[in-house]
Amino acid sequence: GAGVSQSPSNKVTEKGKDVELRCDPISGHTALYWYRQRLGQGLEFLIYFQGNSAPDKSGLPSDRFSAERTGESVSTLTIQRTQQEDSAVYLCASSRFGETQYFGPGTRLLVL
Amino acid sequence: AQSVSQHNHHVILSEAASLELGCNYSYGGTVNLFWYVQYPGQHLQLLLKYFSGDPLVKGIKGFEAEFIKSKFSFNLRKPSVQWSDTAEYFCAVIANSGNTPLVFGKGTRLSVIA
Numbered sequence: 001g002a003g004v005s006q007s008p009s010n011k012v013t014e015k016g017k018d019v020e021l022r023c024d025p026i027s028g029h030t031a032l033y034w035y036r037q038r039l040g041q042g043l044e045f046l047i048y049f050q051g052n053s054a055p056d057k058s059g060l061p062s063d064r065f066s067a068e069r070t071g072e073s074v075s076t077l078t079i080q081r082t083q084q085e086d087s088a089v090y091l092c093a094s095s096r097f098g099e100t101q102y103f104g105p106g107t108r109l110l111v112l
Numbered sequence: 113a114q115s116v117s118q119h120n121h122h123v124i125l126s127e128a129a130s131l132e133l134g135c136n137y138s139y140g141g142t143v144n145l146f147w148y149v150q151y152p153g154q155h156l157q158l159l160l161k162y163f164s165g166d167p168l169v170k171g172i173k174g175f176e177a178e179f180i181k182s183k184f185s186f187n188l189r190k191p192s193v194q195w196s197d198t199a200e201y202f203c204a205v206i207a208n209s210g211n212t213p214l215v216f217g218k219g220t221r222l223s224v225i226a
Contacts, residue, residue: 033213042116042202045213059213091156093214100146101214103156 002026004104006092012110013082021077021107025094032075033101034067038088046090049075050097082111114139116203118217125193125224133188133220135177135203145186146204146214147177156202162186173197198224 005024013019025032034046045059049069060066064082069075079086089108093101119134137143147159160171167179177188186203200221204214 035214035216042218043204043214043216045215048213056213100158100161102158103148105155 004092004094004102006090006104006107008107009105010108010110012112014112015084016081018078018080019082019109021079021090021109023075023077023092023094023104025073025075025092026102028072028096029094029102030072030097031095031101032069032072033093033095034075034077035091035093036088037091037106043091046077079109082109084111087111114143114205114207114215116205116215116217118201118203118220120220121218122221122223125222127195127224127226128192129224131188131190131193131197131222133201133203133222135186135188135217136184137186137203137205137215138184139205139207141207144206145177145179146206147171147175147186147188148202148204149199150202150219151199159188159201193222193224195224195226198222 007022030051033048035043037043047057047067049055064080067077087110089106091106092104095101115138117136145162148156149159150156160169162169162179170176175190177186179186200219202219203217206212
């Protein structure tokens with residue numbers, strides 16, 4: 001079946017603008033994760049969703065970051081009032097409960 | 113909190129050389145361990161994983177990794193690298209307690225030269 005898809009693949013925005021990043025998980029995967037990869041650094045966990053449970057938001061770096069997920073489908077990560085330090089590749093992953101996470105291609109965000 | 117250390121930031125090898133990339137983690141309980149690979153211009157792909165059983169796991173493209181519990185290590189190996197192995201390699205760990213986020217190392221960039 002299809003893998004995890006993300007859109008847009010690239011986003012350039014001006015400092016202070018809001019951006020929305022989208023993730024379509026693999027069908028049947030109940031868990032969905034967002035990570036961030038800044039230049040020269042490893043992947044940082046941001047937030048994850050498991051079914052209808054409350055999301056784990058412990059990795060969100062500030063209250064400018066938020067995410068939603070509708071049931072077990074699409075998720076949207078929103079960054080408000082973007083800052084230059086938000087420039088990164090934002091990766092989404094999905095999995096069945098307790099199983100391997102599969103990653104999407106990422107959205108490369110550049111804040112000018 | 114869990115953490116993962118990858119000791120090599122950038123490794124440069126000639127084709128046919130042997131590869132070993134170090135990975136150590138800190139967590140006292142049961143863990144699941146992963147190596148992911150990111151080829152230039154591509155997204156992260158699973159290379160291999162350890163959940164339980166034989167501590168020597170084999171992955172795609174001739175890679176293998178050995179889980180040594182006493183050393184908290186999960187080093188990646190390949191006996192003979194190819195130019196096409198040029199990529200970034202990430203070690204990751206999950207506490208074996210259901211759905212939790214992966215904790216990643218900072219990655220090791222492997223460059224294989226002809």
